[in-house]
Amino acid sequence: MVLTLHQQHNKDIAIKAENLQFYYGTFQALKNIQLEIEKNKITALIGPSGCGKSTFLRTINRMNDFIPESRTEGKIYLHNLEITNPNVDVVDLRKKVGMVFQQANPFPVSIYDNVAYGPRIHGRKDKAFLNQTVESCLRSAALWEEVKDDLHAPATSLSGGQQQRLVIARVLAIQPDVILMDEPTSALDPISTKKLESLILKLKEKFTIVIVTHNMQQAARISDQTAFFLNGEIVEYGTTQSIFSNPRHEKTKQYIMGEFG
Numbered sequence: 735m736v737l738t739l740h741q742q743h744n745k746d747i748a749i750k751a752e753n754l755q756f757y758y759g760t761f762q763a764l765k766n767i768q769l770e771i772e773k774n775k776i777t778a779l780i781g782p783s784g785c786g787k788s789t790f791l792r793t794i795n796r797m798n799d800f801i802p803e804s805r806t807e808g809k810i811y812l813h814n815l816e817i818t819n820p821n822v823d824v825v826d827l828r829k830k831v832g833m834v835f836q837q838a839n840p841f842p843v844s845i846y847d848n849v850a851y852g853p854r855i856h857g858r859k860d861k862a863f864l865n866q867t868v869e870s871c872l873r874s875a876a877l878w879e880e881v882k883d884d885l886h887a888p889a890t891s892l893s894g895g896q897q898q899r900l901v902i903a904r905v906l907a908i909q910p911d912v913i914l915m916d917e918p919t920s921a922l923d924p925i926s927t928k929k930l931e932s933l934i935l936k937l938k939e940k941f942t943i944v945i946v947t948h949n950m951q952q953a954a955r956i957s958d959q960t961a962f963f964l965n966g967e968i969v970e971y972g973t974t975q976s977i978f979s980n981p982r983h984e985k986t987k988q989y990i991m992g993e994f995g
């Protein structure tokens with residue numbers, strides 16, 4: 735039985751997947767996903783390579799729409815909005831659901847222009863507003879102190895860990911509700927990873943975070959809920975504490991013990 739947070743009516747649910755299926759052509763990558771993700775929590779998606787974690791993440795901001803011959807069935811809700819509905823404005827959706835990838839992908843412009851990019855394309859041009867947004871987002875991304883004297887330096891001159899925090903600042907500037915993170919620390923050294931983890935923990939005060947990770951210690955350290963994916967299905971979902979200390983399924987236990995993956 736899949737444990738969802740369904741029964742806990744007192745919880746504030748940010749994202750809800752209902753009988754979600756996803757196909758790449760004839761290949762079914764997601765099978766009957768039922769999941770409720772709580773607001774202002776960190777939810778970790780774990781599971782072996784190819785089990786559908788990234789595919790699921792990309793259904794939340796409709797990034798899979800770009801994949802030819804792919805098909806989604808079932809529903810996902812962001813709060814009360816059914817985002818799988820074809821009439822949903824995806825540009826608007828992607829303002830509410832920001833995404834951070836494995837490889838930091840700053841634009842090849844300055845630090846300042848990276849963060850100001852989102853507000854500018856949404857029509858904000860006034861300098862005072864942009865200055866204030868750039869500073870507050872860089873502060874929230876724990877990067878301000880390191881870059882405040884050189885905001886016009888190219889973003890690509892930053893270290894990998896700084897670039898990842900810059901990308902987070904860029905996401906924050908569009909004022910999302912949800913931040914999706916696909917293995918955001920897998921290209922980082924241990925010190926940068928630690929900094930990013932502290933940042934993610936702080937961000938949950940304001941945002942709902944869904945993170946794909948292959949690092950079991952990381953999932954255990956930072957997440958509140960964990961979903962274990964296998965072959966396109968969720969085998970087990972619950973509090974991170976229960977998944978790691980008392981998994982109910984043999985497969986979950988074997989996976990977190992490193993017996994396959």
Ligand SMILES: Nc1ncnc2c1ncn2[C@@H]1O[C@H](COP(=O)(O)OP(=O)(O)OP(=O)(O)O)[C@@H](O)[C@H]1O
Nearest residue numbers: 758761763781782783784785786787788789790801
């Ligand atoms: N664009 C695509 N076209 C066809 N099949 C795809 C495509 N992207 C992913 N798949 C397949 O869908 C399945 C799920 O892939 P997905 O990337 O979601 O897994 P994952 O759990 O995130 O893996 P990893 O941990 O290696 O990133 C895999 O079998 C993969 O080969």
